[in-house]
Amino acid sequence: MKLKYSGLVAAAMVAMAGAAQAEVTLSVLIDSGADTEAVWAALTEAYSAKNPDVSFDIEVRPGGAEGDNIIKTRLATGEMTDVFTYNSGSLFQALNPTETLADMSDLPAQERVLDSFKPVVSAGGKVYGVPIGSAMGGGIFYHIPTYEELGLSVPTTWAEFMDNNAKIKAAGKDAVATTFGSTWTSQLFVLADYFNVQAQVPDFADRYTANDAKYASTPAAMRGFEHLQEVFEAGYMNADFGAATYDEGVLYVSTGEAVHYPMLTFAIGAMSQNNPEGLKEVGFFAQPGDDASSNGLTVWMPGGVYIPAASPHVEEAKKFVDFVATVEGCDIQTATNGFQGPYLVKGCEAPADIPRAAADMMPYFEADGRTAPALEFLSPVKGPALEQITVEVGSGIRGAADAAALYDQDVEKQAKQLGLPNW
Amino acid sequence: MKRKSHYPYWFVFPAAVIFTTLFLVPSVASLWFSFTRWDLFHAEYIGLENFVQFFKEPFLVQGMVNTVIFAFVTSGMKTVLGLLLAVLLTSGIFAQGFLRILVFFPVLVSTIGVGITFTRLMHPTKGAINIALAHMGIDGPGWLTDPSLALFSVALVDVWKGVGLATLIYIAGLASISPEYYEASRIDGATRLQQFWRVTVPLVRPATVTVITLSLIGGLRSFDIVWAMTKGGPGFSSDVLASVIYKQYQAGFYGLSTAGNVILFALVALIVIPLVSWMNRKEVEQ
Numbered sequence: 238m239k240l241k242y243s244g245l246v247a248a249a250m251v252a253m254a255g256a257a258q259a260e261v262t263l264s265v266l267i268d269s270g271a272d273t274e275a276v277w278a279a280l281t282e283a284y285s286a287k288n289p290d291v292s293f294d295i296e297v298r299p300g301g302a303e304g305d306n307i308i309k310t311r312l313a314t315g316e317m318t319d320v321f322t323y324n325s326g327s328l329f330q331a332l333n334p335t336e337t338l339a340d341m342s343d344l345p346a347q348e349r350v351l352d353s354f355k356p357v358v359s360a361g362g363k364v365y366g367v368p369i370g371s372a373m374g375g376g377i378f379y380h381i382p383t384y385e386e387l388g389l390s391v392p393t394t395w396a397e398f399m400d401n402n403a404k405i406k407a408a409g410k411d412a413v414a415t416t417f418g419s420t421w422t423s424q425l426f427v428l429a430d431y432f433n434v435q436a437q438v439p440d441f442a443d444r445y446t447a448n449d450a451k452y453a454s455t456p457a458a459m460r461g462f463e464h465l466q467e468v469f470e471a472g473y474m475n476a477d478f479g480a481a482t483y484d485e486g487v488l489y490v491s492t493g494e495a496v497h498y499p500m501l502t503f504a505i506g507a508m509s510q511n512n513p514e515g516l517k518e519v520g521f522f523a524q525p526g527d528d529a530s531s532n533g534l535t536v537w538m539p540g541g542v543y544i545p546a547a548s549p550h551v552e553e554a555k556k557f558v559d560f561v562a563t564v565e566g567c568d569i570q571t572a573t574n575g576f577q578g579p580y581l582v583k584g585c586e587a588p589a590d591i592p593r594a595a596a597d598m599m600p601y602f603e604a605d606g607r608t609a610p611a612l613e614f615l616s617p618v619k620g621p622a623l624e625q626i627t628v629e630v631g632s633g634i635r636g637a638a639d640a641a642a643l644y645d646q647d648v649e650k651q652a653k654q655l656g657l658p659n660w
Numbered sequence: 661m662k663r664k665s666h667y668p669y670w671f672v673f674p675a676a677v678i679f680t681t682l683f684l685v686p687s688v689a690s691l692w693f694s695f696t697r698w699d700l701f702h703a704e705y706i707g708l709e710n711f712v713q714f715f716k717e718p719f720l721v722q723g724m725v726n727t728v729i730f731a732f733v734t735s736g737m738k739t740v741l742g743l744l745l746a747v748l749l750t751s752g753i754f755a756q757g758f759l760r761i762l763v764f765f766p767v768l769v770s771t772i773g774v775g776i777t778f779t780r781l782m783h784p785t786k787g788a789i790n791i792a793l794a795h796m797g798i799d800g801p802g803w804l805t806d807p808s809l810a811l812f813s814v815a816l817v818d819v820w821k822g823v824g825l826a827t828l829i830y831i832a833g834l835a836s837i838s839p840e841y842y843e844a845s846r847i848d849g850a851t852r853l854q855q856f857w858r859v860t861v862p863l864v865r866p867a868t869v870t871v872i873t874l875s876l877i878g879g880l881r882s883f884d885i886v887w888a889m890t891k892g893g894p895g896f897s898s899d900v901l902a903s904v905i906y907k908q909y910q911a912g913f914y915g916l917s918t919a920g921n922v923i924l925f926a927l928v929a930l931i932v933i934p935l936v937s938w939m940n941r942k943e944v945e946q
Contacts, residue, residue, distance in 0.1 A: 302907070302910040302911065303910065305910065305911075305912065306909065306910045306912075309700065309912055310700070313700035313701060331699075331912055333699060333701050336701055337701070417805070417893075417894060420891065420893065476784065476785050477783065477784050477785040477786065477805075478805075479784060479802055479804070479805025479806075479894055480779075480783050480784050480785075480802070480804065480805050621907070621910070621911035621912075621913075622719075622907070625892070625893060625895050625896055626895070628893060628894050628895050629894070629895035629896070632805070632807065632894050632895065634807050634894065634895045634897065635895065643718060646718060650713060650717075650913070650916075651911070651913075653697075653709075653713070654697060654911075654912070654913045654915075654916060656697055656704065
């Protein structure tokens with residue numbers, strides 16, 4: 238209660254400070270998607286209602302490698318908007334934050350942001366961002382009515398998952414929605430398997446960063462690639478798997494056209510925008526590993542909101558960013574797209590009525606040792622060609638072992654370009 | 661004897677400034693950056709490491725092979741189809757002017773737009789092409805999703821888009837052939853086919869050289885159509901040299917991608933300079 242109160246005071250202070258200033262238009266760059274666009278429209282509208290002298294100009298960019306490119310180039314050339322959103326973790330580190338971004342360590346919001354988030358938007362001992370959205374899980378969405386109809390239960394091992402797939406296929410349905418038209422979606426089986434990797438090889442991340450552990454020589458790490466190959470070889474994908482896009486995948490699983498969709502839980506937002514009726518029929522489980530006794534969820538930190546150091550409106554932008562990381566900010570996000578997972582801001586609570594898939598995810602967060610951060614939050618090393626390599630494995634072009642070795646090569650290139658020690 | 665120029669030297673100045681700032685400086689700078697590890701903020705000299713890395717790039721060889729395949733397939737098809745269309749469209753066929761416009765129209769449309777449109781048309785299950793094939797009882801392939809087909813599908817679209825230009829050049833070439841040759845050969849009893857092989861093809865040769873050169877250079881440096889349709893995929897199966905370079909740039913490996921561009925520059929020069937000098941010699945001989 239006290240925390241909520243301090244949030245209100247901060248918001249009130251922001252409002253008063255804002256009133257004293259001249260009119261300003263803040264430009265904002267966000268990633269595309271019906272859900273993100275809706276959230277930012279709502280956030281900026283709410284802020285302008287309190288601060289009539291601040292208006293916004295929202296610009297949308299593509300995601301994936303195309304988006305990385307835009308962010309880096311615009312930052313380097315001083316063409317960045319006053320406020321922008323971007324991934325936290327290894328991708329954030331690649332922005333050279335100590336030189337390009339405005340320091341937000343002393344933002345009032347940092348008092349409210351959970352300590353677990355700060356490291357993934359920090360560099361050189363300074364904090365450069367606040368969270369937007371909620372913590373996410375990487376796992377598998379499933380269509381509940383089909384599970385009930387076929388008498389299936391939520392799998393806790395990979396073998397059980399494949400058994401379910403066999404039964405779904407026998408019933409004449411597409412078992413695993415596969416959407417290689419949006420290349421990045423192909424990485425999920427590999428990236429979301431990290432809970433299982435670290436359960437078996439606890440020091441993998443450190444040794445991987447130090448050029449000591451490799452995907453190809455670590456059987457636990459190679460499992461993700463093998464999963465892709467197994468699903469392809471069994472023919473569990475939709476017929477248009479090579480061309481289908483992320484939005485189509487979200488639609489397939491929420492209409493039951495396909496029964497599983499491996500994806501991050503942020504897809505709940507896309508479902509609530511594109512198919513709110515179907516959202517009620519979709520559940521979620523962590524990507525199962527080989528051992529039912531260590532079943533847990535790979536977790537992604539939300540992206541951050543940042544301000545470029547070169548912005549002419551750093552002070553005004555900071556006040557707005559501060560507002561984003563308030564309880565009110567969380568509530569606006571929940572009201573727009575529904576509750577998708579735990580927020581990283583103190584005092585932000587789940588509403589009574591939350592989507593089924595989000596509810597399925599919460600128990601992992603509430604128990605000890607049932608979550609692990611994704612590798613990209615533990616290591617700066619991530620090869621840029623992973624999404625093409627996983628498309629190859631998932632389309633039967635390349636075998637899992639060969640793919641893991643190729644990815645190791647790709648990772649080596651990235652580490653060398655970053656100039657990391659030991660590479 | 662000192663030759664005096666008609667104009668003062670400072671007339672050169674505006675052109676020199678433009679040339680230096682827009683061409684000379686970037687060229688020299690890119691050569692320098694290709695020897696560095698560069699993140700747009702800092703450049704650290706690392707010698708030839710980028711070039712070593714680029715040649716180690718597992719998809720480079722495939723990208724080079726694909727580039728050559730793409731250039732020769734598109735150039736060959738544009739030449740053959742361009743000539744046939746030009747013959748058809750100069751034969752006094754019904755609605756000739758309208759048909760000429762129709763053939764040339766795709767040249768005027770944005771490549772990205774064409775790419776996106778055909779990506780839709782070639783969708784494996786919902787695309788118009790496969791739906792039409794299904795009505796005829798044919799199970800259409802995954803035009804852009806089958807790794808052995810993707811590059812050729814893109815090449816096909818490139819031909820569709822570019823054949824209008826080849827046709828235009830050939831129409832001009834055909835117009836310059838004197839009708840007397842056809843008259844003489846007809847009196848000698850040549851068939852239409854013989855006329856085509858013995859009169860048209862040899863006499864339209866200057867146009868053929870132009871079409872081949874333009875389409876070959878265009879094919880070697882093609883990027884936009886490939887990127888709009890497949891982004892080099894599925895996997896790496898339709899990667900060309902330019903898309904391999906672009907992906908390094910996207911990943912933030914600016915030094916590495918600059919090294920790739922230096923290599924592409926050398927490669928194009930290696931192919932085009934002999935070609936141009938050979939063509940110039942031919943022209944003198946004729």
